[in-house]
Amino acid sequence: MNLIYQAPADPGIARRNSWVLTVAQAFGGANAPIVISLGGLVGQHLSPDPELITLPVSLLSLGLALGTLPAAYVMRHFGRRTGYLLGSTIGMISGLIAAMGIVLSSFLIFCLGTCLAGFYSSYVQSYRFAATDNTTGAQSQKAIARVMIGGLIAAIIGPQLVIWTRDALPGTPFAGSFVSQAVLAALAFPVLSLLRTSSPHKIQGPQGVAERPLLQILTSPRYLLAIATGVVSYGLMTFVMTASPIAMVGHGHSIDQAALGIQWHILAMYAPSFVTGRLMVRFGKERVAAVGLLLIGSSAAVALSGFDIAHFWIALVLLGIGWNFGFIGATAMVADSHTPAERSKVQGANDFLVFGTVACASFSAGSLLHSSGWETINWIVLPAVALVLVPLVWRAARPIHG
Template identity: 70%
Template structure:
């Protein structure tokens, strides 16, 4: 019998690191569009800072996979956290200078840090065996619960820390969080006992052979749609809330409830996958994302925004964690680096496009159009996913 997940040191260290590193994106998401409104003269570019975060995440997936494979996960993750420190300082400096370009550079660098943080879930899965993999992924994502509280609350507590330059303090706090993650990550075991044996073996298949597997394609598509739609809607939500008469604090709290909903189900998502199967849980997640769009379309009251964001978060949790677990079933230990890296590159590359498109579409067509587009994207993946789940009985 395998030991409890909570007794696995690496899983617990990665959970703590996720709590600190996972707080960085909510700060950018909650404030990126609002700072963009202050610094950019083009309304269509106000969400560019959030798009740059997601672009950095996409561009950073393959280099971060190489760094952690070449130098080990502990040193690679410490290097990633150091990038996070730089990101917060650059973004804060951009606001201080009233330079939209410098601020966007800071959020781009934050994306590089986020690429390392995103791979914590795979590192946790690799630290355990068999059915414990889904639970390990869920445990690391539980660290996001703390992140959900830290990020938006730091926005509220520190946004006026420096009089005359709002939000500088929020991005300096982002740098502090990354700095605090470094001693935590130093506790990570340098290498699992079997890493050397695994790394010495050559992959049995090429990346193209893996990518052409129907199960891998479906897992990547499910992760892409779950994450892409979540970011597509969440990027526009704070600007839409403020634009329809709600306060900045209400927008930040809406993001906090959303991020809490993203990670709170992680306490039982792994058990649900063990009981009902990864495909069924992923399908329920996509269905919830569709329902969240329905609530958003039902009205513009604070209730509609918040309920929609909460359902969007729960749907993301089931959809993305389920898709991640599906990916781990599609490769051998020798193939994991390229299979996981390719998955994240495809997922977060799409996410970057979605976040940029959200800003332009919100400006051109409005909040309702963004939510109407959720339904066809969900249907595109939900149909084959339900079919696959039915085949597995």
């Protein structure tokens, strides 16, 4: 089924919004790296049970998954700008609560803060969809990729803030880093106030075109393929990335080598965004997403071929580039499968399924690595990629329609 209606494009507003969202992504996207970098270390000091030390990081993923549907509801009824300002407020509160948990030596309060950080991330993750409002075709695909460039900046800002602020509050290591997390959310607030969006009551299709129920949309092969592509791209990336540092250290490599591998992986995740939009315009979003899945499969093949540090690093770089192509391609596919009136519920359902899978991957990767080993992690990647790659290649082989 082809897209039945698209709002008239407004290039001026679209260009302004895409840059606003790119800057907001740079601030808001640093939220997760701060929690991921420090959650386990703080958990090690505060957790009453050694088995719970990674719980704060897992709660970030859980909060992200649980927050997607409420975020979609808020934006559907009150508009994107109101929703994003609420999200930034949640981000400020989450950082301050996490810092308070450290100051009070309360593991429970700290976990509450990281879970709320996940709710903030559920708003941040939808910036990529907001960039497609008031755009069509090629401009829509370029806008998605441009906003993802903000993620590259966030990947640099987050770890650097951890280094600069971890001892900012005397006697409470790492509390300062979570205060800086709240400051970043506060900086995003005035930026997002510059966003120009339509009133939620004005977002509707032309006369005679009814808004489809979500269940009907969910049965659309086009939308299902877009969801599956996003689930596999993001889910497998999280699954492998979570296990990689532990596997590297377990195979005799140093913690510094493991950290450097993750740093290159994160750069590989976002750096291609400078060209991903152009590639989608030239070759089609399905083709770019298919190449992304092939790269994810290739990363597993490299990881299975040996345990030298080069095997781990090359696999992580391929995994990062594959995620970029696969996830941005999937985002463009979702954005092209609904009308403006349907966008909030369709995008919210997509993110709930994608980030619900990410949460499950985050919880399961460590235990599966411990019980079955690094090879099993990577063998699981190959059939999962093949399952989605086959219908994606079939669709990509059809003529490009934008």
